[in-house]
Amino acid sequence: MKESVEHGETSSKAPLSKGVSKGVSILDVILRFVAIIGALASAIAMGTTNQTLPFFTQFIRFKAQYNDLPTLTFFVVANSIVCAYLILSLPLSIVHVIRSRAKYSRLILIFFDAAMLALVTAGASAAAAIVYLAHKGNVRANWLAICQQFDSFCERISGSLIGSFATMVVLVLLIFLSAIALARR
Amino acid sequence: MSGAGEPATVSIPIHDHAATGKAPAATSSAVPAAAAAAPAPAAAVAPRKVGIPFFRRGDHHRGSRCLAFLDFILRIAAFGPALAAAIATGTSDETLSVFTQFFQFRARFDDFPAFLFFMVANAIVAGYLVLSLPFSAVLVLRPQTIGLRLLLLVCDMIMAALLTAAAAAAAAIVDLAHNGNLRANWVAICMQFHGFCQRTSGSVVASFLTVVILMFLVILASCSIRKR
Numbered sequence: 001m002k003e004s005v006e007h008g009e010t011s012s013k014a015p016l017s018k019g020v021s022k023g024v025s026i027l028d029v030i031l032r033f034v035a036i037i038g039a040l041a042s043a044i045a046m047g048t049t050n051q052t053l054p055f056f057t058q059f060i061r062f063k064a065q066y067n068d069l070p071t072l073t074f075f076v077v078a079n080s081i082v083c084a085y086l087i088l089s090l091p092l093s094i095v096h097v098i099r100s101r102a103k104y105s106r107l108i109l110i111f112f113d114a115a116m117l118a119l120v121t122a123g124a125s126a127a128a129a130i131v132y133l134a135h136k137g138n139v140r141a142n143w144l145a146i147c148q149q150f151d152s153f154c155e156r157i158s159g160s161l162i163g164s165f166a167t168m169v170v171l172v173l174l175i176f177l178s179a180i181a182l183a184r185r
Numbered sequence: 186m187s188g189a190g191e192p193a194t195v196s197i198p199i200h201d202h203a204a205t206g207k208a209p210a211a212t213s214s215a216v217p218a219a220a221a222a223a224p225a226p227a228a229a230v231a232p233r234k235v236g237i238p239f240f241r242r243g244d245h246h247r248g249s250r251c252l253a254f255l256d257f258i259l260r261i262a263a264f265g266p267a268l269a270a271a272i273a274t275g276t277s278d279e280t281l282s283v284f285t286q287f288f289q290f291r292a293r294f295d296d297f298p299a300f301l302f303f304m305v306a307n308a309i310v311a312g313y314l315v316l317s318l319p320f321s322a323v324l325v326l327r328p329q330t331i332g333l334r335l336l337l338l339v340c341d342m343i344m345a346a347l348l349t350a351a352a353a354a355a356a357a358i359v360d361l362a363h364n365g366n367l368r369a370n371w372v373a374i375c376m377q378f379h380g381f382c383q384r385t386s387g388s389v390v391a392s393f394l395t396v397v398i399l400m401f402l403v404i405l406a407s408c409s410i411r412k413r
Contacts, residue, residue, distance in 0.1 A: 068368035071357045103411070110407045114342070114400055118349050125350035126357035129299045133361070134369070140296040141362070143371045172346060175403075179338050182410045183331050 017184070024181050025097040031170050031177070032093055036086045038167035039120065043079035045160035046072060046127075051153040064146070064153040071130045072157065078123030079164055082116045082171075089113075101185070110178045117171040124164035131158050249328035252409045256337075256402060257321045263398035264314040266391035267348070271307035273388040274300055274355075279381040292374070292381045299354040300385060306351030307392055310344050310399075317341075331410060338406040345399035352392040359386050 046066050053062040066072040089112065092105060134154055137145030147154035244250070274294050281290045294300040317337060324333055362382055365373030375382035 064368070069366060071360070107407060107411055111404055114345075114403050117342070117346060118396065118400060121346050121349040122353035122356075124353075126353040129354035129357040130361075132298065133358075133371075138297065140292060141372070141374045143361075144369070146369045168346065172342060175342055176339055179335055179407055179410060182407060183335055185411075 021181065021184060022097060024177055024184075025093065028093045028174060028177050028181075029090070029097060031174050032086055032090055035167045035170040035174070036083055036090075038163040038170065039079045039083035039086065040163075042124075042160045042163035042167070043076050043083060045156055045163070046079070047076045049153055049156050051150050053149060064150045066157070069130055071126045075123045075127035075160075075164070078119050079167075082120045082167065085112065085116050096181075103185075106178050106182050110175055110182070113171055113175045113178065117168065117175065120164060120171065121168050124161060124168060127157070127164070128161055131161060246328040249409055249412060250325060252405055252412070253321065253325040253328055256405050256409075257318070257325055259398055259402055259405070260314050260318055260321055263395050263402070264311055266398075267307050267311040267314065267395040270388035270391040270395070271304050271311055273384050273391075274304040274307070277381050277384045277388075279378050281377060283377075292378045294385070297358055299358045303351045303355035303388070303392070306347050307388075307395075310348045310395065313340070313344050328409075334406055334410050338403055338410070341399055341402050341406065345396055345403060348392060348399065349396050352389055352396060355385065355392070356389050359389055 049064070049066045049072075051064045066076060089109060092109060096106070131154075133143060133145075134157070135145060135147045137143050277300075278293045279291070283290070294304060317340065320333060320337060324330065324337070359382070361371060361373075362378075363373060363375045363386075365371050
C-alpha cells in the first residue's frame with residue numbers, strides 16, 4: 001500500500017511536493033554559497049597572518065606567521081580544500097534544482113559532503129585547541145601563552161575560526177537536506 | 186496446479202525443493218502461475234524455517250535488511266574503540282620519579298582541556314552508540330521505516346562531527362607533546378612522560394577509527410534510504 005501511494009505520487013507529482021523538492025534544492029544551493037564564503041574567509045584570514053614585534057628578547061622570537069605552527073598550516077590547507085570542493089559541487093546542486101530526479105548524484109554528494117565535513121571539523125578543532133593554548137598556555141607542561149606578546153596575530157587566528165565553524169554547521173545542514181531529498185523521492 | 190491462463194500477474198514462485206518434489210518440473214513448464222498457488226508454497230515454506238524468521242525467500246526488503254544488519258554490527262564495532270579511548274584517556278596519570286626546576290612532576294588528562302573534551306566526547310559517543318542499538322535492531326525487523334533511518338543518519342552525523350572535533354583537538358595537543366614548537370618555545374613533554382604520551386596517542390588513534398566507522402554508518406544509512 002505504501003508503494004502504491006509512492007507510485008501515485010511520483011507519477012502524478014502533486015504541485016506542493018514538487019515545490020517542496022525545488023525549495024530544498026534551492027536552499028541547498030544557497031547554503032553552499034554561504035559555506036564557500038565561510039571557508040574562503042577563514043583560509044584567507046589565517047593565511048595572511050604576519051606579525052613582527054618591534055623588540056627582541058632572548059627567549060621569544062619576534063615574528064609570528066601561520067606556518068610556524070603546523071596545525072594552523074593544516075587548518076589553511078583543509079579550508080582551502082573544502083572551499084575548492086564546494087565550488088566544484090555548486091554546478092551539481094544547481095542541476096538538482098532543475099532536474100530533481102537524480103538518483104546517484106545525491107548519494108555521491110552526501111558521500112563527499114560527509115568527507116569534507118570530517119576534514120573541516122578536524123582542521124577547525126585542531127586549530128581551536130592551538131588557539132586556546134596560545135591564549136591560556138599550560139601551566140603543567142610549561143607552555144607559555146604567546147598571545148601576551150603577539151596580540152594582533154592572536155586576534156586574527158581566533159577570528160578565522162568563526163568562519164570555519166560556520167562552514168561546519170552549514171555542511172551538517174547540507175547533508176541533512178540531501179538526506180531529506182533522498183527520502184522524499 | 187497449472188494456471189496457464191492468467192495474463193494479469195506474472196509471479197515466479199520459488200518452490201522449496203524438499204517439500205514438493207514435482208514443483209521444479211511444474212514451474213519449468215508454465216511460467217505464469219496462479220495467484221492461488223503462491224500462498225500454498227509460502228505456507229509450506231514458513232513452518233519449516235526456524236531461527237531466522239525474517240530472511241524468508243521472496244522477501245522484498247531483503248537488501249534493506251542486509252544493510253540494516255550491517256548497520257547493527259558496525260554500531261557494535263564502533264562502540265569498542267570509543268569506550269577504550271575514553272577509558273584510556275580517563276585513567277592516564279603519570280608521576281615522574283625525577284623532579285627538575287622547570288617541569289612539574291605529574292601529568293594527568295585534565296591538565297589539558299583538550300584531553301578533557303576528548304574524554305567527554307568519547308564517553309558521549311560510546312553512550313549514544315549503546316542507546317542507538319535498539320533503534321538499529323528495530324530497523325532490521327522493519328526496514329520500511331524511513332523516519333527512523335533519517336533520525337539515525339542525522340544523529341550519527343552529529344556524533345561523527347563531535348568525535349572528529351574532539352579527536353582532532355587531542356591530536357593537535359599530542360603532536361605538540363611529541364614534537365614541541367620552536368617558535369613558541371613549547372617544549373616536547375613526551376621526552377619525560379612516556380607512558381602518558383603513549384596512552385593518549387593510542388586513544389586518539391582508536392577515536393579516529395570510531396570516526397571512520399561512524400562516517401561509514403552515515404553512508405550506509407543514505408544508501409538504505411535511497412534503496413527503499
